[in-house]
Amino acid sequence: MRDVSKSFSTPQGGNHDVLRDINFSVAPGEFTAVVGPTGCGKSTTLSMICGTDQPDSGEVLIGGRPVDGIGDQVGFVFQADAVFPWKTVIGNIATGPRFRGMPRKEALAEAADWVRRVGLAGFERYHPHQLSGGMRKRVALAQTMINRPRVLLMDEPFAGLDVQTRQIMSDELLSLWELTRPSVVFITHDLEEAISLADRVVVMTAGPATVKQEFRIDLPRPRNTREIRHTPEFVKLHERIWEALRDEVQVAYRRSVTAA
Numbered sequence: 001m002r003d004v005s006k007s008f009s010t011p012q013g014g015n016h017d018v019l020r021d022i023n024f025s026v027a028p029g030e031f032t033a034v035v036g037p038t039g040c041g042k043s044t045t046l047s048m049i050c051g052t053d054q055p056d057s058g059e060v061l062i063g064g065r066p067v068d069g070i071g072d073q074v075g076f077v078f079q080a081d082a083v084f085p086w087k088t089v090i091g092n093i094a095t096g097p098r099f100r101g102m103p104r105k106e107a108l109a110e111a112a113d114w115v116r117r118v119g120l121a122g123f124e125r126y127h128p129h130q131l132s133g134g135m136r137k138r139v140a141l142a143q144t145m146i147n148r149p150r151v152l153l154m155d156e157p158f159a160g161l162d163v164q165t166r167q168i169m170s171d172e173l174l175s176l177w178e179l180t181r182p183s184v185v186f187i188t189h190d191l192e193e194a195i196s197l198a199d200r201v202v203v204m205t206a207g208p209a210t211v212k213q214e215f216r217i218d219l220p221r222p223r224n225t226r227e228i229r230h231t232p233e234f235v236k237l238h239e240r241i242w243e244a245l246r247d248e249v250q251v252a253y254r255r256s257v258t259a260a
């Protein structure tokens with residue numbers, strides 16, 4: 001993202017600056033987490049990268065090319081499950097390949113591989129309503145990863161899950177990421193989650209969002225996202241990043257109290 005700014009018009013007829021001069025880049029295969037106070041503009045940043053919205057100024061490039069609409073090299077996993085309720089697990093996972101014109105038999109065979117990779121063997125014929133939240137999230141992950149996106153955008157994908165399932169899903173996400181190595185932009189409110197997953201953590205300011213500071217996470221891989229939190233290196237990183245994030249969270253909180 002190069003000097004990306006964006007504002008929205010307010011119902012009162014004014015202008016609300018949401019993003020201001022955002023600059024950051026994600027290397028091929030890099031896992032970047034973005035943290036910032038609530039309402040600062042994190043989701044808006046993602047919508048610029050995925051091409052569902054355009055910046056007022058600045059540019060967004062993927063592989064050196066300006067983003068122009070939703071590209072097939074980009075995959076998404078958001079908080080809400082984007083699975084089709086009327087399709088089975090395997091039918092959901094085969095959606096992308098079928099959409100691209102792959103013959104049904106081949107698409108189902110490939111989907112069966114991904115069913116196994118996300119630990120859902122035996123549940124192929126289940127429908128989403130017959131699965132737990134964590135299982136549905138696995139379907140959503142497989143449904144996206146089967147398309148082997150170059151860029152994977154995740155907006156608080158595990159926010160609705162309980163703490164244990166969330167950690168299991170974090171480890172599973174890292175193993176799946178290792179398989180195809182997309183560049184990831186992962187948005188979260190949870191600084192521990194960000195550090196345990198990412199190669200780099202980007203801290204955003206309270207709105208209008210801009211990049212406040214970036215932190216390299218040099219923790220060894222493969223990682224166990226639960227165990228790594230107890231290491232002194234993790235604790236040190238957490239302290240440093242929280243120092244940068246805390247001020248922004250407080251600004252956002254004070255604003256919300258004043259507005260109320």
Ligand SMILES: Nc1ncnc2c1ncn2[C@@H]1O[C@H](COP(=O)(O)OP(=O)(O)OP(=O)(O)O)[C@@H](O)[C@H]1O
Pocket residue numbers: 008009016018036037038039040041042043044045207
């Ligand atoms: N389409 C839109 N029209 C008008 N305002 C919008 C629009 N989209 C977002 N906003 C405003 O932009 C600001 C940033 O929203 P955004 O969802 O990007 O923040 P966020 O950091 O992802 O929030 P949270 O952490 O709570 O999920 C908010 O004040 C929101 O009301």
